[in-house]
Amino acid sequence: MVCEWFARERNWPADDPEFGDGTDSGTRRVIDRQRLHAIVRAAGDIAMASWPGHAGNDALDVWGKADSSPVSAADLAVDEFLRGELGALLPAAGWLSEETVDDPAQRKRDLIWLVDPIDGTRDYIHGRKGWAVSVALINTKRPLLGLLCAPARGEFWYAEAGRGSWRNGERLVASQRDTLPGARVPARFLSHEDADLVSVDQPNSIALRIAMVAAGEADLLATVRWGYEWDIGAAALIAREAGAAVTDAFGHPLNYNKHDPRAFGVLVTAPAIHGAAVERLAERAARLA
Numbered sequence: 001m002v003c004e005w006f007a008r009e010r011n012w013p014a015d016d017p018e019f020g021d022g023t024d025s026g027t028r029r030v031i032d033r034q035r036l037h038a039i040v041r042a043a044g045d046i047a048m049a050s051w052p053g054h055a056g057n058d059a060l061d062v063w064g065k066a067d068s069s070p071v072s073a074a075d076l077a078v079d080e081f082l083r084g085e086l087g088a089l090l091p092a093a094g095w096l097s098e099e100t101v102d103d104p105a106q107r108k109r110d111l112i113w114l115v116d117p118i119d120g121t122r123d124y125i126h127g128r129k130g131w132a133v134s135v136a137l138i139n140t141k142r143p144l145l146g147l148l149c150a151p152a153r154g155e156f157w158y159a160e161a162g163r164g165s166w167r168n169g170e171r172l173v174a175s176q177r178d179t180l181p182g183a184r185v186p187a188r189f190l191s192h193e194d195a196d197l198v199s200v201d202q203p204n205s206i207a208l209r210i211a212m213v214a215a216g217e218a219d220l221l222a223t224v225r226w227g228y229e230w231d232i233g234a235a236a237l238i239a240r241e242a243g244a245a246v247t248d249a250f251g252h253p254l255n256y257n258k259h260d261p262r263a264f265g266v267l268v269t270a271p272a273i274h275g276a277a278v279e280r281l282a283e284r285a286a287r288l289a
Contacts, residue, residue, distance in 0.1 A: 031090060031137075037147070039085045041156065043078045043133045044149035047118055050074040053127035053152055062125050070121050075099050078117035078133060086113045086135070093137065096261060098230045112138045112257050114233040120205030129153050130203025136233035141255040146234035146241075148207055157211055157238050165241035167215060174244035175219040175270035180280065183219035183273060186212055193280075206266070210235035213268045214242035220277055221268045224249050224284050229261045236266070245274035249285040264289045 050060050050073065061073040079099040087095070094109035096102065098116045113135065118124050120131030132150040136143045146165075148157035159165035165172045177183055181196040186209040188202050200218055203209060210232060212218040233256055240246045248254055249265025251274070265285060269277050 031145070035089060036086075036145070037156075037158070039082070039089065040133060040135050040147045040149045041151075042085075043082050043117070043135075044151040044156075046078050046081055047074050047124070047131075047133060048151045050077070051124060051127065051152060053129065057127075060125060070125055071099065072118070072121060072125055074124070075118045075121060079115065082113075082115055082117060082133075082135065086115075090137070094257075096230065096257065098228065102261075110140050114138050114143075114230050114256060116207070116230040119207045119231060120203060123204035128204070130205050130208060132157075132205050132207050134205075134207045134230065134234045136237060136256075138233065138256045141257055143233055143237040143256065146237035148211060148234055148238065150205075150208060153208075157214075157235075159234075159238040159241040161237065161241070163241070165214060165238040167211070172214045172238070172242035173216060174214050174239060174242040175216045176272070177219040177270040178272040180220075180273045180276040183270070184217075185220050185222070186218050193284075206231050207235035210239050210246075210266065210268045213244050213270070214239040219270045220273065222249065222265065222277060222281060223267075224265045224281060224288050226262050226264055227266060229256045229258070229263065232263070232266050236268070239268045243271065245269050245271045247274070247278070249281055249289075251275075251278035 051057055052060055062070055065071050076099055079097055083095055092111055094112040096112055096114050116134040118131055119134045123130035129152040132148045135147045137145040144161050146159040155167055157167050183197050184200045185197050186202040187199045190197055190199055209221045213221050236246045236254055246268050248263050249267055254263055267277055
């Protein structure tokens with residue numbers, strides 16, 4: 001099966017059913033969707049082969065990066081595989097990944113693959129299931145495609161801009177909660193400021209936490225810290241296509257492939273509570289940004 005994206009000189013309106021956020025160049029983009037899915041699933045298989053959650057997998061190489069966050073040999077193996085396969089699938093696209101040194105020349109392209117080889121590395125290295133391979137295709141700062149492969153959970157998530165999002169083939173509909181008090185949040189602990197919210201399971205992967213809102217398993221996901229595009233690109237599209245409200249911590253739209261690949265916070269909610277959530281976070285976000 002082939003998924004065709006037609007880009008035009010002028011941006012399409014935001015509600016266009018074909019493109020959602022619009023595209024900009026005058027080139028026809030053709031992507032073999034079945035091959036793309038197979039590539040991302042194969043990346044999940046590579047990660048699973050070394051996952052300590054499997055009996056006998058106890059020799060994973062793990063070390064700390066400059067920012068003290070952990071990285072494993074599996075992160076690098078998945079990254080190398082995806083860069084080769086996705087590059088062959090769509091040679092016109094650039095590359096931005098958590099585990100690859102940034103190349104400014106790659107970033108100048110309108111199309112770019114945005115990848116986190118293993119989002120939720122802490123859960124991964126400890127044999128827990130809260131991790132996923134995250135892949136998004138960005139065009140002129142907006143996501144066109146988003147995929148999450150969470151093989152330890154038996155989950156495969158997929159979204160296309162303007163067409164919807166799915167988990168294991170089932171169409172997703174985001175939470176429809178209409179009041180903030182009582183909202184379900186993926187969190188182990190809640191601050192006193194949020195004592196009226198309800199904590200639910202929190203995978204280490206921020207992408208999976210965002211996807212929980214897309215699946216109606218949570219009503220609100222919020223962070224008030226600097227994060228990176230590759231952590232959220234795929235999941236943000238999955239949530240938006242399921243009907244969730246998706247912004248940064250200040251309520252501003254998220255853009256991708258920026259000169260600085262960071263955003264301050266992410267806020268994903270049931271649409272009716274987004275304004276109240278922005279208001280609640282405003283002081284904290286202003287103080288911490």
